[in-house]
Amino acid sequence: MPINGSAAVPAVPAVPTGPVEVPRGLAGVVVTETRLGDVRGYEGFYHYRQYSAVELAENRSFEDVWYLMFHGELPDAGQSAAFAARTASLRHLSAGVREALPAIARAGVLSGPLSGLRTALSLFGASQGLRPVYDIDDDRRRADALATSAVVPTLLTALYRLGQGLEPVEPREDLSYAANYLYMLTGAEPDAVRTRAIEQYLISTIDHGFNASTFTARVITSTGADVAACLVGAVGALSGPLHGGAPSRALDTLDAIGTADRIDGWIRERVLAGDRIMGFGHPVYRTEDPRSRMLRGIARQFGGDLVEFAVEVERRVEAILAELKPGRELHTNVEFYAGVVMELCGLPREMFTPTFACARVVGWGANILEQARDSKIIRPAARYVGVEPPVVVPPASAA
Incomplete structure (x- = not known):
C-alpha cells in the first residue's frame, strides 16, 4: 500500500543466484534493447531503425544511411551534403600512422589486410588519443566513431596495395564513400555502374542484428573501452570464416x-x-x-x-x-x-571480407554509441562441467 499518498514502487525482479540455462551460442536470447534495427528471419526481412534495409540500399546513398544509423533519422539535402563532406574530410591518415603501414603490411603478408587492420586501428586510436567511452560524452563518442569508421577504407586499401608491392593511393574528398574506396583500391576512378553496385552491397551489410562481431563490439563497449578497442575486437570476430570470411x-x-x-x-x-x-x-x-x-x-x-x-x-x-x-x-x-x-566489379578475392568490414564498421559504430549509453557491463556465466572440486592439491615432486 502507498505510504503517505506516494505511489507504490514496483517490485524489483529477483536477481538469479545461479547460472540460467540458455541455448548454445546464446541463440535467440535477448540480451538488451536496441533502436538500431532487427532481423525477422521467418519473414525474410531486416531493417535499419524504422526503414527496410533493402529499400535504403535501393534508394539512398551510403552516407545517408550512415547518418541514419548515427543520428536516428535520414538527413535532408543540406544535412546529407554536410555529412558527406565531413566524413570525406576524415579519410586522411596522420603521418605517424601512414609511416607505420609498410611494416604492418609486411608482418601480415600471409594473413592479409584484415589482420593488419587490427594493428592499424589500434595505432590509429592511440595516435588520436581516443579516450574510454565511459569517460566522455555522447558527442565526443560520436566524433570518435565517425573518425575511426572513416579511415577504415583508407587503412584497408593501403595495406592491400602495400602487400602487392604498390604504393597506397591517397583518398579523395570529392568522391563518395564507395567510389573513393574503389579508387583507393585500384588507383583508377570507377564507373558509375560499378560504384553503385558496390554502394548497394555496402549499404545492405551495414548492420544485421546481434551477429558475432556486433555483439563483440558491444561487450567491449560495456567495459567502457575506447572506440578503437571496440572496433578491433569486432574486426577479430569478423575475420572468422564462419562469420565474414x-x-x-x-x-x-x-x-x-x-x-x-x-x-x-x-x-x-x-x-x-x-x-x-x-x-x-x-x-x-x-x-x-x-x-x-x-x-x-x-x-x-x-x-x-x-x-x-x-x-x-x-x-x-x-x-x-x-x-x-x-x-x-x-x-x-x-x-x-x-x-x-x-x-x-573487379575486386580481388582477398579484399571481399575487408570490403564487408568497410560497411559493417558503420553498424559497429552505431552499436558502440548505443551501448555506451548503458553503463552495465556484459558479464554472463558459464556452467562448469569439469572434475568435481575441490581435489586435494598433490605435493610437488622431489627433484
Whole structure:
C-alpha cells in the first residue's frame, strides 16, 4: 500500500543466484534493447531503425544511411551534403600512422589486410588519443566513431596495395564513400555502374542484428573501452570464416564445381557427406535472405557466364536439398551473390571480407554509441562441467 499518498514502487525482479540455462551460442536470447534495427528471419526481412534495409540500399546513398544509423533519422539535402563532406574530410591518415603501414603490411603478408587492420586501428586510436567511452560524452563518442569508421577504407586499401608491392593511393574528398574506396583500391576512378553496385552491397551489410562481431563490439563497449578497442575486437570476430570470411569461399565453391554438368554430382556428394556448402544457409533466416535477393538482381544487371552459372548452382542446390533433406529450408545467403558482384566489379578475392568490414564498421559504430549509453557491463556465466572440486592439491615432486 502507498505510504503517505506516494505511489507504490514496483517490485524489483529477483536477481538469479545461479547460472540460467540458455541455448548454445546464446541463440535467440535477448540480451538488451536496441533502436538500431532487427532481423525477422521467418519473414525474410531486416531493417535499419524504422526503414527496410533493402529499400535504403535501393534508394539512398551510403552516407545517408550512415547518418541514419548515427543520428536516428535520414538527413535532408543540406544535412546529407554536410555529412558527406565531413566524413570525406576524415579519410586522411596522420603521418605517424601512414609511416607505420609498410611494416604492418609486411608482418601480415600471409594473413592479409584484415589482420593488419587490427594493428592499424589500434595505432590509429592511440595516435588520436581516443579516450574510454565511459569517460566522455555522447558527442565526443560520436566524433570518435565517425573518425575511426572513416579511415577504415583508407587503412584497408593501403595495406592491400602495400602487400602487392604498390604504393597506397591517397583518398579523395570529392568522391563518395564507395567510389573513393574503389579508387583507393585500384588507383583508377570507377564507373558509375560499378560504384553503385558496390554502394548497394555496402549499404545492405551495414548492420544485421546481434551477429558475432556486433555483439563483440558491444561487450567491449560495456567495459567502457575506447572506440578503437571496440572496433578491433569486432574486426577479430569478423575475420572468422564462419562469420565474414564466406564471400570468397562461395566463389571457391563455384570454381570447384567448374561446369554446369558437374553441379548435381558435386552437390549430392557434399550433401550426403554432411558437408557445408559455403554461401548457403543462415542462422537466422528460414526463408530467402533479402540481401541475396537484392544482390542477385544487381548481378543479373551485369549478366554474363558467371552470373548464369551462379543462378543455376543456386537452383540445383535448392532442388537437391528438397529431394535429399525434405523440409529443410536452405537458401543462398548474402555471401553467395556478394562474391559474384564483387568479382564482377573487379575486386580481388582477398579484399571481399575487408570490403564487408568497410560497411559493417558503420553498424559497429552505431552499436558502440548505443551501448555506451548503458553503463552495465556484459558479464554472463558459464556452467562448469569439469572434475568435481575441490581435489586435494598433490605435493610437488622431489627433484
